[in-house]
Amino acid sequence: MLASDHSTLPEGPVSAGYGQLVATGALRDDPQQRGAAHVLDAVTRSLGEDTSGGFMGRLFRRPPAPVKGVYLVGDVGRGKTMLMDLFFEAAPTRRKRRVHFHEFMDEVHEKIAQFRAVAKSSGDDTDPVAAVAGPLADDIRLLCLDEFHVNDITNAMLLGRLFEHLFGRGVVLVATSNVSPDRLYENGLNRQLFLPFISLLEQRTAVVSLNGPTDYRRLKFEGEQVFQFGPPEQTGPQMEKLWLRLTGGIAGQPGSVQSLGRTIPVPRTAMGAARFSATNLLDSPLGARDFLRIAQAFDTVMIENISAFDRTRSDASKRFILLIDTLYDRGVRLAASFAVPLEQLGADDKTRFEFARTVSRLIEMSSEDYLNNRKQAHTDTNG
Secondary structure: OOOOOOOOOOOOHHHHHHHHHHHOOOOOOOHHHHHHHHHHHHHHHHHHHOOOOOHHHHHOOOOOOOOOEEEEEEOOOOOHHHHHHHHHHHOOOOOEEEEEHHHHHHHHHHHHHHHHHHHHHHOOOOOHHHHHHHHHHHHOOEEEEEOOOOOOHHHHHHHHHHHHHHHHOOOEEEEEEOOOHHHOOOOOOOHHHOHHHHHHHHHHEEEEEEOOOOOHHHHHHOOOOOEEEOOHHHHHHHHHHHHHHHHOOOOOEEEEEEEOOEEEEEEEEEOOEEEEEHHHHHOOOOOHHHHHHHHHHOOEEEEEEEOOEOHHHHHHHHHHHHHHHHHHHHOOEEEEEEOOOHHHOEOOHHHHHHHHHHHHHHHHHOOHHHHHOOOOOOOOOOO
């Protein structure tokens, strides 16, 4: 389905929010994005009209009225994340959750394993998928999944059974993806067993394509010096100017990323970009999974005031190497300010060899080729 002419439809909260961003110059008006906003408006209206999912409805197990969700699909930089931001904020239900697809599936697998362990000791023969889906549906009316992407057989074999229960209990799905439903788990093992889920997904969501020729995120980097060098008082104003260019003039607000049950604060976030100080990321006990969650949540990361890593900062040095590897492997765009030139960053002999590769990657990440042609990792990054 292509979101096309919706000019006769009443403007809803997603369209209104989109219009405000266009009016302030944060966005260029794009017909496909505006059409998708109208489709999302329809979901907010349906959710607002539905009262059967409230306390009394759950008390008497009355299933909520069916509401068709949305599956936003398109290449990076086409506005999927921005539209999801607007929609999730406007959705008129308290029982809503937004989460990265793989994080959600990890949680489901963990809950199933926990249920099986208890059921084995008690002799309970309840279907574990149904046992997990029930409480999920009680807690969530609207499920928003970022980066819907199926690349392993474990998730592929679970999705159909899981969403059969969730949809049956009235859960509404809104998702973003770089892959259309009919290409999910393409060439996967036993894919014929996955095909019923694709049919179910296409029945319960409107597939809206954002496939215009322009990568708007790339345009924001054109002609910009993404790395700055010098003391904070010198680089700070330059980074602020670049930040406002990347976000379309939006200052941003504090946010967070969930990782393995804990919360990673994000000092400023706006329009799919996150802004950190080096202290936030490198002097905190963060690991590979934490950096992966950040890379999954944002297509652009700004890090300020990165200083040299001497022998007193070995842990920070190792985290920095891991962070850059993660951002690079995911094709995330990086803007950063450094107290010293790149060649002087790795002052610790213990990590000097590893740092040589990191510096090489940093140089590539500041190049036009990298900024204009972000690599698609095995799990694609949304725009």
